[in-house]
Amino acid sequence: MQTITKPPAQFSQDDKEAFADLVSTAGQVDVHGLAGRIERANLLTMMWDGDVLIGTNAIKNNPAHADSVFRNAGVPEQSKRYASELGWLTVHLDYRRRGLSHDLMEDALSKIDTSLFATSRLTLPRVHRLLQDYDFKVIGKDYKSDDGSRTLKVFVRNAPTKLIAIKA
Secondary structure (H helix, E strand, C coil), rough: EEEEEEHHHHHHHHHHHHHHHHHHCCCCCCCCHHHHHHHCCCCEEEEECCCCCEEECCCCEEEHHHHHHHHCCCCHHHHCCCCCEEEEECCCCCCHCCCHHHHHHHHHCCCCCCCEEEEECCCCCHHHHHHHHHHCCCEEEEEEECCCCEEEEEEEECCCCCCCCCCC
16 A cells, blocks of 8 residues: 655645545535645545555645634634644545555655644544544534534644754
8 A cells, every 4th residue: 555645736636636536435525616625635645556546635724614614613713723624534445444544644644834723523533533633633623514414512732842952
């Protein structure tokens, strides 16, 4: 298996279409406009088993979406601090329960040094534990999705601390 994280422009159009297809099958994203949102992501992470895409993750930056998420969670002042979002974390159904979501998280997080937020359905405690394994903390109150079909929880992760060597 191979995991690759890089900006969308550095992936082929076929790769980005495979990304959209896998994310769409998970049923947790509005597919309307998904191709454009993929193009605007900061980073995409793709995990391949040969020529089969088996996992996805992304670092996204959509200030209007961040404003909406934090306003709905009752903490609107946090939207500027956590403007980038980790999302579209998906593992192909045939590959689940193998720890691959950890590999996807580690690869994406190793490429950035910014604070992040993520949202997760209230009904996905495994995802909550995964986020918490990577120092994400719950913030604000749970809220209903725009279409009212699910309740969401917001998680945030502070940027890694950089150590500075001081010469004596």
